[in-house]
Amino acid sequence: MGPLLTVARYTFLEGVRARFFLGMFFMSILLILLGSLTASIPYGKTDEVMARIGWGAVFLLGFLLSTFFAVQHLTRERDQRVLHLLLAKPISRMGYALGKFLGLFFLTAIGIFATGLVLYLSLLYFGQDPHGPREWFIPSLVITLKCGVLLGVAMFASVLFGAFLSLLITVTVYLAGAGGEDLLRLALRSDSLWFKVLAYTLRYAVPQFPWVDLEGWVIFKKSYSLETYLYALGYLGGYLILFLSFYLVAFTLRELKD
Amino acid sequence: MRLNQFLLIFTPLAGVGILAGALHLPRIFSDSQIEREAILVRPDRLPGLHLGLKGSLAGLLWLRHLNYFGARVLKRSLTQESYLWMCENLEGIIRLEPQFSDPPLFASDVLAFFGERVTEAHRLLLLALTGQSLEWQIYFRLGVIYMKWYGDFVGAAEWWRFATLSPSSPLWLPNLVHLTLLRFSGEVEEGMLEVIAERPLTPELREEWERIRTFLRALKEWNSDLRLFRTKRGRDPEELSELIEAGIWKEIPLDPWGGAVRLSPDKKKIIGSDRIPVFFKERPFLPIPAELRSGDILKELRLSFPRLG
Numbered sequence: 250m251g252p253l254l255t256v257a258r259y260t261f262l263e264g265v266r267a268r269f270f271l272g273m274f275f276m277s278i279l280l281i282l283l284g285s286l287t288a289s290i291p292y293g294k295t296d297e298v299m300a301r302i303g304w305g306a307v308f309l310l311g312f313l314l315s316t317f318f319a320v321q322h323l324t325r326e327r328d329q330r331v332l333h334l335l336l337a338k339p340i341s342r343m344g345y346a347l348g349k350f351l352g353l354f355f356l357t358a359i360g361i362f363a364t365g366l367v368l369y370l371s372l373l374y375f376g377q378d379p380h381g382p383r384e385w386f387i388p389s390l391v392i393t394l395k396c397g398v399l400l401g402v403a404m405f406a407s408v409l410f411g412a413f414l415s416l417l418i419t420v421t422v423y424l425a426g427a428g429g430e431d432l433l434r435l436a437l438r439s440d441s442l443w444f445k446v447l448a449y450t451l452r453y454a455v456p457q458f459p460w461v462d463l464e465g466w467v468i469f470k471k472s473y474s475l476e477t478y479l480y481a482l483g484y485l486g487g488y489l490i491l492f493l494s495f496y497l498v499a500f501t502l503r504e505l506k507d
Numbered sequence: 508m509r510l511n512q513f514l515l516i517f518t519p520l521a522g523v524g525i526l527a528g529a530l531h532l533p534r535i536f537s538d539s540q541i542e543r544e545a546i547l548v549r550p551d552r553l554p555g556l557h558l559g560l561k562g563s564l565a566g567l568l569w570l571r572h573l574n575y576f577g578a579r580v581l582k583r584s585l586t587q588e589s590y591l592w593m594c595e596n597l598e599g600i601i602r603l604e605p606q607f608s609d610p611p612l613f614a615s616d617v618l619a620f621f622g623e624r625v626t627e628a629h630r631l632l633l634l635a636l637t638g639q640s641l642e643w644q645i646y647f648r649l650g651v652i653y654m655k656w657y658g659d660f661v662g663a664a665e666w667w668r669f670a671t672l673s674p675s676s677p678l679w680l681p682n683l684v685h686l687t688l689l690r691f692s693g694e695v696e697e698g699m700l701e702v703i704a705e706r707p708l709t710p711e712l713r714e715e716w717e718r719i720r721t722f723l724r725a726l727k728e729w730n731s732d733l734r735l736f737r738t739k740r741g742r743d744p745e746e747l748s749e750l751i752e753a754g755i756w757k758e759i760p761l762d763p764w765g766g767a768v769r770l771s772p773d774k775k776k777i778i779g780s781d782r783i784p785v786f787f788k789e790r791p792f793l794p795i796p797a798e799l800r801s802g803d804i805l806k807e808l809r810l811s812f813p814r815l816g
Binding site: 459489491498 | 509510514517518521523524526527528529531532533536602603
């Protein structure tokens, strides 16, 4: 466990040194400005709009920042032959890869929870309705898991491909996940069999983010049973482990070229 | 931990989580109707932004086509071919976002509302539908559309209540809102009658207010007749004619607006007719430009807007 946590810690510190949190800090400023702008519109439900746009921005930017950093970091390590040296140390490939993932995941988690806290405080300040800590914690947790899934995809792709292609693949998975339900609705109205097959394949191959729109449930005050929350967390957790497994297998088996 | 140990322990768990989620979450997602929270035309929300990517895209495409339609109408250059082309595109937009199948945006009284420029009319209408306009007249007119096109008087009053939020809205508007709600919902908030009685009302609203007071008094008597029927027969009536058969009424009474009273859908109470109050029929809202006063544009083209089944 020792080497694994060491790798995780140093990966985390790499992120801090690379000013990962600076990006999150600027996003926080953006969220505060967005909040004050939304609150100045005289009609409609300010809180719902602020929360919807805010959490959407946290997810999108959290995903882009973490994925971009992860891909850049991993491909640089591989291309600059730093990886060759590190794997000579007394740590298994599996342990190294898992440590990398954990470090990046915690980096993302802290960034999202912190930015989410800024959004939550904006809601308390600019909003018109009362808000409890649950409206910060649940969306932050769910968005962290979603970003974790996409991080797994990005890291898996980074093992096999270069930086640009890895990013492209990750963004495609994100879009397929975000728009899968809409794609299926369009496909069902279409006469094309291939379109329907594609839509169904994407629906079950890629995690569907609208199905686990827990932040939306919190925003619109929908109450669900613990069982429902567990299904959602299990679904996201399952995909996270799945893509992490792909990454670990690929990293362990892949030959490093000289 | 070795790789095969990790895979042996965690991959089945992942499979269970994914399978359980995939089996249960789609139904929960469709039942939650979160997307319907962003209904485009509810006045108590700030919609549009909640429609999501496809809804926003549909809205932009819709606006583009309305601008096209409006520009052609203004130039009197809307041909049958271009109209059909536009209708086909709009069908595609409705497939993308079904909420767009409903608004009657091609009738002349809607097009004519905002003045001389049809394109501007639609732009302002969409601004109003998305709650971004500060013009009370726009929300007021939306209420009239609700009344006239949907027969939804309570919905109309809600749009007018929205209009009262605008700083420039007239003083008589809150009175109109409350009178309409009283008239069509038949329910009186405690103390509301006294509040309205103290308000300055325009002469037309004063007449309407007197009609409503008469109506509310009569409504109490009619509903007590209903309770008498219930006591006599031990059940709710299926039709109001049964009260005549029971000897409680001689004929079905008319409300102050000349329409026969009706039974509520749950058969528990009597409600007024759906006659539009005289106040609304006679009062001109806004001037209609002469060039668009000559009947429905669709009738002129001898076409009908194709609607999806």
